[in-house]
């Protein structure tokens with residue numbers, strides 16, 4: 010029997026929330042959400058509520074001894090990666106919960122706790138009468154709090170409507186990350202605001218407002234979708250983006266249906282660009298608006314994409330690889346003096362003109378403009394400082410690094426010449442801790458791509474290249490697969506062959522040589 014009780018491949022979430030007998034909100038919403046998002050959900054029911062689509066009649070709090078028994082029976086058998094909290098019915102439950110979270114976090118600090126502070130039922134009526142002073146003990150245990158504007162005001166005992174101010178106040182109360190939901194306001198759009206105290210960064214997402222009354226349990230669904238994506242190890246910004254798309258997709262199921270407060274519909278893992286929010290940042294919402302960047306030349310590659318994209322750190326490497334028929338290449342210089350940078354970049358541009366090769370300069374966008382390079386590649390951090398108008402006006406192409414769906418959507422809004430996604434696999438070239446995408450996430454992000462070419466980068470070698478190429482990316486960018494190869498010219502030819510798209514030709518020479 011013990012064997013049967015053992016482990017699941019799916020991440021485990023504990024939902025500590027109330028049961029809604031009408032099946033819309035609370036535990037019902039959490040179970041449906043976690044199920045379609047590939048998680049297992051254990052539920053510790055804090056109250057058996059009596060409600061329907063019209064009214065809340067009673068909140069029957071569960072005896073704490075039952076919650077303790079449930080905790081005990083689950084703790085070794087189905088330990089949680091993420092705990093999602095909804096309704097806390099009374100002060101005894103709150104005490105039990107705080108003790109439980111403190112104990113769990115002392116044993117396993119990586120457990121994430123998401124709290125959706127439901128005080129009022131959406132059908133009307135109070136679910137919990139806990140005061141902000143009572144809840145103060147819980148807030149330092151919370152990794153992600155998901156209040157709406159009113160709940161954020163109540164918890165902070167403030168009348169401010171400024172999401173920035175409210176989220177800062179909530180983090181001062183001990184919460185690590187906050188998402189304030191703007192869904193209940195009026196207007197054509199719904200804007201949600203996230204703030205991470207660790208990163209000291211805010212994220213803002215906007216979606217068109219979907220008119221429907223089928224939204225009972227939408228708040229619980231949003232919090233449990235966040236819990237599910239966090240359980241799959243997405244970063245806050247990506248979990249936020251995916252959860253907002255999940256909500257949009259669910260609301261669209263019953264778009265236009267009014268007059269009956271129906272249960273929110275949980276559907277599937279979000280994968281359609283139309284359901285994803287727009288990212289609001291200073292960069293993407295510049296005034297005057299940015300023009301689209303010039304396109305790359307891909308005709309030479311038989312419409313099979315850009316092909317192989319070597320990323321190298323000297324003119325010597327450029328001179329060695331360009332004669333091999335490289336279509337696109339990058340000079341990635343680090344730690345050189347101004348004069349050395351100028352020498353390398355000017356020589357590199359000359360060489361690229363000789364070989365008619367699309368040369369991108371990494372980081373140094375001013376020098377790339379000054380010496381007339383074909384394009385410039387910049388990272389997310391560089392986006393803030395780089396003068397994107399100047400790059401576009403000079404006619405340079407632009408490549409932008411992205412790590413996950415949030416950054417991909419943000420960069421895609423800038424209409425660059427290509428988008429890079431990385432690191433696909435662990436790499437020794439650069440510290441990419443916490444940013445490894447894997448092939449599944451690459452495939453998911455590719456579903457959001459428009460007609461802008463996509464480059465995959467990070468840990469791509471000869472063995473892994475065919476699988477990455479088959480995801481449908483337009484280009485494979487590599488550093489060490491070439492520069493650390495025993496025979497860099499042969500490795501280049503092998504990789505070029507993989508990128509030529511002829512998938513039956515994956516019997517390349519250097520792999521055979523290394524296996525024999």
Ligand SMILES: Cc1ncc(COP(=O)(O)OP(=O)(O)O)c(N)n1
Pocket residue numbers: 318320339341371372386387388389391408409410429430431439464466486
């Ligand atoms: C094609 C390509 N993709 C990603 C990167 C990484 O750029 P960035 O994030 O700016 O990091 P550094 O390369 O500057 O360390 C790249 N260079 N090329």
Ligand SMILES: Cc1ncsc1CCOP(=O)(O)O
Pocket residue numbers: 431432433435436437438439441466467468469486487488489490
């Ligand atoms: C620059 C960079 N950006 C994301 S991963 C990476 C390094 C790629 O190097 P390698 O191909 O050797 O893994």
Ligand SMILES: [Mg+2]
Pocket residue numbers: 371372386387388391
């Ligand atoms: Mg850079």
